[in-house]
Amino acid sequence: MRGARPGEERFSPCWFTGSLDIAEIGCASYYRLVVTGPGREQVQTDELGCGDALSPGPAFPEWYEQRLTSRL
Incomplete structure (x- = not known):
């Protein structure tokens, strides 16, 4: 939430x-x-600190495999 007041x-x-x-x-x-x-095992992209949102992503095994193969 942008514009939060102090406190x-x-x-x-x-x-x-x-x-x-x-x-x-x-x-x-x-x-x-x-x-x-219900979203158990799903990886979300959390960009709330940048003023954006939580975005749904793939299941953890798919996310992890993508990370492994993208680094090779």
């Missing part, structure tokens, strides 16, 4: 509950792995 929460904790950071992309952006709920 206000910038991000709701519910956006992050049930997920964990698995890689930093840079510029306050991360890949997050959803570990509970």
Whole structure:
């Protein structure tokens, strides 16, 4: 949420509950792995720190394989 006033929460904790950071992309952006709920095993791109959004991505095995093959 842009334009948060001093003392206000910038991000709701519910956006992050049930997920964990698995890689930093840079510029306050991360890949997050959803570990509970209907999106379990999905990797999301978290660009909330840049004023953007959470974007759904592939399942963790696909995401991990993409990372491995892109580095070879």
